């Protein structure tokens with residue numbers, strides 16, 4: 718609690734205002750119309766809302782190279798598709814299809830793979846950009862690639 722230097726009223730929040738060179742601690746009513754150099758007692762300046770807004774704009778997506786990530790992680794520990802499939806209680810054919818990116822793993826399968834291989838298959842993609850990045854409908858010809866390479870210089 719702070720006591721107002723002008724009216725003596727106690728309040729939860731006090732405003733430090735400079736008046737004629739003197740720093741005074743004032744209640745809200747007395748500080749009205751003045752520019753406080755400091756606000757005392759204000760504990761929650763509303764943090765976290767910005768964070769939530771950010772989260773709302775992002776949607777987790779399965780990474781575009783999920784098959785590659787699974788295979789290289791599996792290769793790194795020298796595990797065959799058969800053994801891995803058994804470990805996570807899935808069909809080997811399912812696992813192979815996922816590795817070849819012919820099938821998107823559902824949530825259960827994805828979590829099992831992430832846990833078993835210690836990899837991450839999800840990433841936050843800002844909304845709007847997600848479809849552009851994952852579309853892959855635009856065929857890339859060698860000519861396109863050459864032009865792109867040329868432009869990079």
Ligand SMILES: [Zn+2]
Nearest residue numbers: 721724744747
């Ligand atoms: Zn006051």
